[in-house]
Each structure stands twice: as C-alpha cells, then as structure tokens.
Amino acid sequence: MHIRGNFLQWGGVFIALLVGSLISYSQVKGQQILFFPNENFWLAAQSVNIADLTDGNYQFCSQPDPQDWRDGAGVCLNFQKAGNHVDGYYGYPHSDNFICIQGTVDKNQIAGEALEILWGGNHQHKIPQSAFKWDSEGRLTLSQGNITHSANNDEDAVKRILYRKASLNIEGFYQYNRPRMTPPSQLCEWNLK
16 A cells, blocks of 8 residues: 555656646747646647637637636637638727727738727827737737717717728637627627718
8 A cells, every 4th residue: 555655646746747847848839738627637738729710709818717707807809700700809808998800810810900999088089100009918900090980079979990900919818618708799880881
C-alpha cells in the first residue's frame, strides 16, 4: 500500500508539472488554451478559428464565461455566421457601448463595414477622417465614416454612422457555449432609409 500511495503522489506531481508546462508554453506561443475536466484529469483545447465554424449563431468574448447572471465578460462579439460571412455586433455587455459589424471572415479576422448607433447625449461631434481604434483593446479599426441617418434634433435624437471600412481581430477570444447577449437582429438595422 505504501508504494501505491507514493506512486499516486508522484503521479499527481507529474500531472501538475505537465499542466504548468502547457500553460507556460501557451503563454510563450501567444495561444489560448482552455482546460476541461475529463474524469480524473484535465484536457487542453486550442483556440477556435471562427472561419472554420459551421453556420450558426455564436458569442466570443475577451474573458472567459463568468458562469453567473452576466451575459459575457470583457468585450464580446455576438454574431451569425453563414459561409464566410459574419453579421453581428461587437461591444461591452450590459452597456449601450456596441457597434454593428458585417463582413467576411479569414481565420479570426473580420473585414467589412460597421454601423454605429448613437442615442441622445452619446453623440460624437466630429467623425474622424482617418482610421482609428474604436475600443480600448485596440481590436476594432474603423475608417471612412459618414452620417447616414439622423432622427430628431432633441435629446432623444438618434444618429447612425456607417463606416465603410472595418477590421476586427478576435484572436484569443473565448467561445461561449451559446449566445447569451441580445440577438444582432434586435440591435442592428442595416436597411437605412
């Protein structure tokens, strides 16, 4: 029995060292590794390439699923994929800070256009003429913006800005098991009148 107990202890130490080396290796290589429990040990899974996903609805966020009441953590992309086309929105859960995006996907990069909807006191006074980073993480770059629709001129006014060039990189984001944020069809109205 004493030999079996020592073997189990050394086995536990070996597994801990193996997991630690996988984490260190993933940090060096800049890749996301998730660990999933499988009976008595943990398995590592590489990050998902959104271009390889089957058609459907998805949610990816910069932070892991909080496993609580929140719809997401960090900054998130909630989208529908059909072939190599993506249609969705990118933003911060539980805020009105989001931007609609549609385009084609190559690996974890989306290139297309974006639609920003600004309400009331949240209006930008000037639209930047050159490319700029929309988010503090620096993952979404926008350019060639034009006001496409403006309703009212009072405090309830809505302004829509269409950016003809948008580029979003979600490399290293976490895939949630299902979309939990509001569906894009309820927030993004691309048919502007």
